Amino acid sequence: MSYDENNIFAKILRGEIPNDTVYEDDAVLAFNDIAPQAPVHVLVIPKGPYVSLDDFTRDAPAEEVGRFFKTVGEIARSLGLDGGGFRTIANTGADGGQEVPHFHVHICGGRRLGRMIAKA
């Protein structure tokens, strides 16, 4: 799947749509989800044009992948979630329920989140 430059997170990265930034560096942006599913619900995205985790882990250099996931952990700790715990989710493609085709990791926490996947 080729990268869609008009996806909503690409627009956020270009500053065309506002966001509630939690963290930013040269390679990563993190911001609050517009429709939070938990008391804390942050989205972490690489600034590069990667469609999904599949795409990111295939095409990005290992150093970039490693740095990205280290940053996810740092953000979770900065949000105070490391004591009580938290959940990270990276939905990929249609079966994964991915809605926005720019790779992102959800960090959710602040309450007991229950089962990982509801039974169909």
Ligand code: 5GP
């Ligand atoms: P996905 O289903 O692709 O894993 O998750 C996409 C997430 O992006 C959803 O949790 C949704 O609420 C969030 N989202 C969609 N549009 C926007 C937006 O314009 N701003 C923010 N902050 N979050 C968005």
